[in-house]
Amino acid sequence: MVAQETFSIQTRGRETVNITHQITSLVDQSGIHSGICQLFLRHTSASLILCENADPDVRSDLERYLSRLVKDGDSIFQHTMEGPDDMSAHIRTILTHSDLSLPISNGRLALGTWQGIYLWEHRTHPHNRQVMVTLIGE
Structure with a gap:
């Protein structure tokens, strides 16, 4: 069986959204x-992370x-078309991930006790982000 759906997340600027x-x-x-739950973020300036979900200080520290x-606005960046956070957001995405694969076991997402799935917005202003979810299994 294969199922696929896309949903939108409205961000408020640079933040993590559970x-x-x-x-x-x-x-x-x-x-x-x-089976497998495959997540894909359809953007180049935000990412998906699997992170501690008990203490928000972890995400603040990240x-x-x-x-x-x-650094936003670093003088080495040539690509500044959309502002000082533009190129830094692209680099942040490349250093993190725009996709995640997670196991499905016994009909549930097999996350650890303290794991949560987060969209990490790297731009400083709000964006509407789209996450594509593909579920494959039996």
């Missing part, structure tokens, strides 16, 4: 007992670390 509930809901509704590593 999308675990949307994904687990799609898996629950699919009727798939064992943001601070990445901000130190990739």
